[in-house]
Amino acid sequence: MFENAFNNIDRAMRNDEGLASELDYAEQTSWLLFLKYLDDLEMELQDEAELEGKDYQPILDAEYRWDVWAAPKKANGEIDHSVAMTGQDLIDYVNGELFPYLKGFSASAEDADTLEYKVGEIFSEIANRFRSGYSLREVIDIIDTLDFGSSKAKHELSDLYETRIKRMGNAGRNGGEYYTPRPLIRAMIKVVKPEIGETIYDGACGSAGFLCEAFEYLRRDDLSAAEWDTLQNKTFYGQEKKSLAYVLGVMNMVLHGVEAPKIRHTNTLAENVMDIQPSDRHDIVLANPPFGGGERKEVQQNFPIKSGETAYLFLQHFIRKLKAGGRGAIVIKNTFLSNTDNASVELRKELLTSCNLHTVLDCPGGTFQGAGVKTVVLFFEKGAPTRQVWYYQLDPGRSLGKTNPLNDDDLAEFVALQSDKADSEKSWVVKVDDLDQTTWDLSVRNPHAPEE
Numbered sequence: 001m002f003e004n005a006f007n008n009i010d011r012a013m014r015n016d017e018g019l020a021s022e023l024d025y026a027e028q029t030s031w032l033l034f035l036k037y038l039d040d041l042e043m044e045l046q047d048e049a050e051l052e053g054k055d056y057q058p059i060l061d062a063e064y065r066w067d068v069w070a071a072p073k074k075a076n077g078e079i080d081h082s083v084a085m086t087g088q089d090l091i092d093y094v095n096g097e098l099f100p101y102l103k104g105f106s107a108s109a110e111d112a113d114t115l116e117y118k119v120g121e122i123f124s125e126i127a128n129r130f131r132s133g134y135s136l137r138e139v140i141d142i143i144d145t146l147d148f149g150s151s152k153a154k155h156e157l158s159d160l161y162e163t164r165i166k167r168m169g170n171a172g173r174n175g176g177e178y179y180t181p182r183p184l185i186r187a188m189i190k191v192v193k194p195e196i197g198e199t200i201y202d203g204a205c206g207s208a209g210f211l212c213e214a215f216e217y218l219r220r221d222d223l224s225a226a227e228w229d230t231l232q233n234k235t236f237y238g239q240e241k242k243s244l245a246y247v248l249g250v251m252n253m254v255l256h257g258v259e260a261p262k263i264r265h266t267n268t269l270a271e272n273v274m275d276i277q278p279s280d281r282h283d284i285v286l287a288n289p290p291f292g293g294g295e296r297k298e299v300q301q302n303f304p305i306k307s308g309e310t311a312y313l314f315l316q317h318f319i320r321k322l323k324a325g326g327r328g329a330i331v332i333k334n335t336f337l338s339n340t341d342n343a344s345v346e347l348r349k350e351l352l353t354s355c356n357l358h359t360v361l362d363c364p365g366g367t368f369q370g371a372g373v374k375t376v377v378l379f380f381e382k383g384a385p386t387r388q389v390w391y392y393q394l395d396p397g398r399s400l401g402k403t404n405p406l407n408d409d410d411l412a413e414f415v416a417l418q419s420d421k422a423d424s425e426k427s428w429v430v431k432v433d434d435l436d437q438t439t440w441d442l443s444v445r446n447p448h449a450p451e452e
Helices: 002-014 022-051 087-103 115-125 133-143 151-170 182-192 209-218 225-233 243-256 310-321 342-354 408-418
Strands: 200-202 236-240 263-265 282-287 322-333 355-362 375-382 388-393 427-431
Touching: 002 022, 002 133, 002 151, 022 115, 022 133, 022 151, 022 243, 087 115, 087 133, 115 243, 151 209, 151 243, 182 209, 182 282, 182 322, 182 375, 182 408, 200 209, 209 236, 209 243, 209 282, 236 243, 243 263, 282 310, 310 322, 310 342, 342 355, 342 375, 388 408
Parallel strands: 200 236, 200 282, 236 263, 282 322, 355 388
Antiparallel strands: 322 375, 355 375, 388 427
């Protein structure tokens, strides 16, 4: 049913001249889904309050509730189209009244982690791009049929939403930076083994794929009320600089079942790493930070090792965001292992001396669709220096691409061998004492592979 609804939404959006690409479709679906979700959540909270004999103060004023402006109903539950706005009236209302009202929430909310603040942030960051009130009415009518009430419905919706983000990633125009292949994320999480009670952080969270998959890994039907509260409110922390990615990340977590995601809309690299306090640190960091980029000089001043390479600044940030004994799994370009510039050499040395870099997963070309770069995943624990590094060279035995993406089976051997750091044709160990202490070169050189 939901798949059908999403296909119909796409069809309606294609008829609107304000919407040009998969990125626009994802953004515009997001704000409408969010308001419908908020309405369903408010009804749920109101019912709960009534059962307990308490008063409930809704987040939105009555006239801005979904069932007033978007979907006023007849007695039989159908949308009353004689009352509901359509055409230019609807566009004028959304642009002139609804969005300005919703934007105001970030100024009045008490705390950045509240749902009120998220409402304000989201609607300060995106604009309504619909030009036709008839297309918008059509999409509202479809979204009104979606029900966020049951966990089964949420699960199906979250799958469809992820598919939309993936399509957007494949559509280009920087869409790829929002999407890390889910099988790779799941393998990273299996190696890091998060537990309930630990905090998980991604300072470049994009569409929140790492946080959503970690939530899926930790959620179980037999969790106590206290464990569920911990999972909802004290586990996942993200930061994201770009507006669209921020909105996608919040919505993605909401659809997965995290009611008020702790994702901040901020430039992580604007924070001086020397100002990070013990209370700011986390047990686990999972991330695929953007590379390239070229950060401005004043941003580079926030880091001991200066570099225009965004990923190098993120790696320094992540090392400092981990508690002693904390665990990290970070995707980075494979040239990090061998580059001879000062920043690369210094950063490798810092990683090896301040952390135990126990595992390097070498990913094949095509792992990231639409991006030709080769990547590795660094797995490390903070607090003790590295003695030896276990390498695994991932080779699915086929060319990876859009029609043939990475899957969970491709990574099963890596996950199985990693726990014992076992030797195989694809895996081997390198001792730090054997490294060149002037370059700290960590290049992937499989001793079992025939010389090229």
